[in-house]
Amino acid sequence: MMNLRNMVQGLESDAVALELIAHWEHDQGTLKFWRASSTFVYAFKHKRKTYFLRFAFGQETPLEQIEAELEFMQYLRQHGFPCVIPLPSVNGRLIESVQLPQGRYYGAVFNKADGVPLYEVDELPCEAWGRSLASLHALSQTYEPAGGKRRSWREALLFAETVLHRHPHENEAMAELARVRAWLESMPASEEAYGLIHYDFQTDNVFWREKTRQLSVIDFDDSMYHWFAMDIAAALADQLEDENPEGEAQLQAFVRGYRSVRPLDEAMLQAFPRFRRFAELYSFARLLASLENSELEEAPEWLDGLKAELRQYCDEMRQSFAKPW
Template sequence: MMKLSNMVKGLSGDAIAQELIQHWEHDESSLLFWRASSNFVYAFEHKQIRYFLRFSSDQEHSIGQITAELEYMEYLLSHNYPCVAPIRSVHGRYVETLAHDGGTYFAVVFQAAAGAALDEDITEMQCEDWGRSLATLHQLAMSYQPIQVARWSWQDILQNIDTVLQAHPDEKEAVEELRILTAQLHSLPISSNNFGLIHYDFQLDNLFYQENRRLFTVIDFDDAFYSWYVQDLVTALHDFLDDNMNLDHSQVKSFLQGYRLVRPLSDEDMRALPYLQRFMKLYQFSKLLWSLEGSDVADAPEWLEDLKIKLVRARDRLRQGF
């Protein structure tokens, strides 16, 4: 989630998107706002094919981390893993940069994913395919070596959480949760089998299913970082799991069954799940705190207040869990 003040600036009149899209071939008047979260996303067309323009400010993402993300996706594509492909600009670059109104923005374009979006009514067979897709991703991650820049790690995220909490000294429960989790995560074993580059947002809204092939195409690798592979299970299954990490849900069982068809899950892996669930919640809490900083924007658009209310409620729900 980006800072709301940056969101207002980035969406103002679609001016930034209109400048950035000039770096890629596109059909005139086809640019359409899609969503804004940790990035701005616009859909557009070129020769009746749909693409997505994604951009963010240098306050949210560094060009090094974006480059590392795209390198990983190229590696996956070279090994026939079904993820969306980045598209080079007319200048032959994957990343284009724009200086606008005192800010710097980095943009990339991806071709639209093949397949259909699924929701929580996903069948058990589809859940098995979902788990198998994630395990295949982890299997490939085991052999991946970055070329230029590595994605950040769980230690970097803990440091980032600490920095955010230092700006919010009243969040004493969150500070204590950070202390407990830092000690607990440092005690977890790390090996080439259980640790590597994870997607971190392998939820259904980032997957598109081709039923005739029983195949998921994956998007949005911009949250990827180095952690335990089972962290991906926690975030993927978030909508199906309660705070007690009850794994008896039928969809959860089918997902785990599909995952185990490709990769084993040890008892040690499963014991780590509750701590990684707590890490996920603390990380999300810190992102919400950061997003809401400076959100009292002069002449703000009408949608901003509704979004602020939604984020404040989410922040407060997470706070109650510490």
């Protein structure tokens, strides 16, 4: 989640989106707001096909990180992994930028994924879902970026530490940070277990094509260097939290599919709850940062409701930090 003040400024009058979309061929009058979370996303049409403009505020998402993300996506696609890809602008660039009074924004355009998101599928194809993530990890094992690298879990925890220092009353979160960091630093980072992961391989970012029974993946903007098991634990967050027979069956089917492509050590499987602790802590820090300096004299109607929702999430996460390690 981006800072809420930045969100309001970036959405105002759709000014940023309108300036950026001018760099890509598009059908006039089709640009529409889609969503805003860690980035801004607008849908538009070109020759009746749907595309997505995604942009980020440069102070929150550096250009080098976007370049590294797009390079990884292109590598995956070139090696047969079905994911969306960035499309060049009329200037032949994958990333365009615009400067506004509040700062610089970086934008990219992606094709629409084929199929429907997994959360709309009546019966989750969990084995195919697991195979897809394993295939991504197999390609990640041999990936050597030509340009800059994506951030790692170390930078993510450093970000969390920086945020928490601005909130010295968050004692339990600071204690959790120390536990998570010490645990991850003790973990072996072999080529088989560690690499560049998607980090958000959940049902809203994975699309299912029933006719071909294949998956297509979007949204690599949270990708980072981490243990591959973190990717699985993040993907199966709902199944790990829902302690019921259906969730357990889905988890086991996902793991079967994953193991049909590449090995998954039993110790890593048992470590899923601790990887979830990393994810909770990192999300908590991002939400705290998003709420900072978010009091605006002239605010849109939706802002107060969103702030209340994010504060509630923070309260729930604080309770999780007190759980036994």
